[in-house]
Amino acid sequence: MxxxxxxxxxxxxxxxxxxxxxxxxxxxxxxxxxxxxxxxxxxxxxxxxxxxxxSDEDEYVVAIGGANIDLLGFPKGKLNLRDSNPGRMKISIGGVARNIAENLVRLGVNTKLLTLVGDDLYGKKIIEHSKKIGLDMSLSKVLDISQTSTYLSIQDDKGDMAVALSCMDIYDDFKVDYIKENEGMIKKSKCIVLDTNIPEEIIKYIIENFNIPVFLDTVSTNKAMKVKNFIGKFYCIKPNKYEAEVLSGIKIESENDLKRAAEYFLNRGVKKVFITLGEDGIYYGDESRLNLFKTPKVEVKNATGAGDAFVAGLVFAYLNDFDIHSTAKFSTAASVLALLSEDTINQNMSIENINYIIKEMGL
Known part of the structure; x- marks a missing residue:
């Protein structure tokens, strides 16, 4: 739509x-x-x-996972560790699943978010923002005894993350019963987007009980280990190089290693794999094609939300029947658009702007 x-x-x-x-x-x-x-x-x-x-069967996507507040710090010059650095602070609404969901909404995709927030200032801010942009959080839970998930990130002078801290204890209260309560709604969705912020038992329950394509953002090397034993159950995965290494057991040092890692996932049942390589591009593959896709150099303002925008691009491409190369182009352009904004979500995220980047950068 x-x-x-x-x-x-x-x-x-x-x-x-x-x-x-x-x-x-x-x-x-x-x-x-x-x-x-x-x-x-x-x-x-x-x-x-x-x-x-x-129609009673309005098409929608379900995103399940993290929603939190991002506290971002930007140094005015070179970042000096173990020292107080002059800089700027920015507060953004974040969380991997929530970020993907907002990007999808901005791309015109009807999206429902299942997550947990605390009955606090940050939780209220997330819900109010979702209402404003049209992200459906009506089935999300507000817990009065838990603190809304918070993520603190310090960027370096190039806009890349130097160090980060996360307080996500609220997701320990993410239970299978919560998914069961919303089973009917989830089953009617076009696809499911998951992040690994939620407990392993939740991810495993979803992958085993819903016959719907599931898109996975692995989030980090540590959290990616939750899905190692059933990685082949996902329709599409987006690990970065290091997450791909821990999930496949293959040390990635060359393009041939990337090919071997991608084939590892495909041979276990994954339908589409996209291994992100930062400024070196994307290695992608499905049953018909394996390819290294180089990405253009851009002036990075904030790298925090680039991966989330990329996954939103993958979902949008799936809903619109893109082939895998067109999917890689569209999703890469979405991530470039995210890199150009200091906010975790670029307020100018749109199909038109993504297509403009594809054309202007010759993707």
Whole structure:
């Protein structure tokens, strides 16, 4: 679903009897353009016949995992360890699953987030922000005895993370019963996005009980170990080089090693694998193709949200039937867009801007 189709669908939900002329006036477009979008929505089964009767089977993606507050520090010069550094501080709403979900919403994808937040200032901020951008957190839980997950990151003078601390004890309260309570809703989703911030038993339950493509962000080498014994159950995985090493047992020092690691995952049942290599690009593969995709050099303002934007690109590409090379291009451009913003989520994340980057950088 495009951003414009999403706008029109939301208008119709509020007023099913609204005329096309009224919608055109509200959106600043022609009535004929509204008619085209409505026809497309009807073809997709989101509107049924006259009177704009909405479909009960609205397409959506479910993201399950972390939501937290990111505290980001940027030094004004070279970062000196064991010293007080002059710099700037920024507070952003983060969490891997939540970040992926927000990027998807900005790409026009209806997304529901299952997560835990505390009944505190940070938890309220996350929920309020989600309502503002249209991210559905109605099934997320607020725990009054836990602190909302918090992530503190200090960047170096190049915009890369120098050191970070995380306080994510709240996810110890993530239980299988919570997933069971929402089983019907999850089963109707187009796909599931998981991060490894949640307990291993939750990840294993989801992968064994839902016959839906699951996209996995492995998050870190330590947390990636939760899925090592059942990595082949995932539809698509996005480890970085080091996470790929611990999951495959293959030391990656060359392109041939990357090929061997990708084949390791594919041979165990993964349908699509994308191994991220930072400024060196992406190594991707499926049953039809293995390839090293070089990425353009960009001036990095904040690398924290690049991987999350990349996964959102993977999901968007899946929903729109992209081939694997087009998927790599689109997802890389989404990550580049994230790198260009000091915020964890680039407020300008959109299909149009991603396509602009693909064209301008010759991806």
């Amino acid at each position: 495009t951003n414009r189709e999403r706008e029109i669908l939301n208008i119709i939900k509020d007023n099913p009897l609204i005329s096309q002329e009224e919608m055109a006036s509200m959106l600043g477009i022609t009535r004929s353009s509204v008619a085209v979008h409505i026809t497309n929505l009807m073809k997709k089964g989101l509107i049924k016949g006259k009177g704009y009767i909405l």
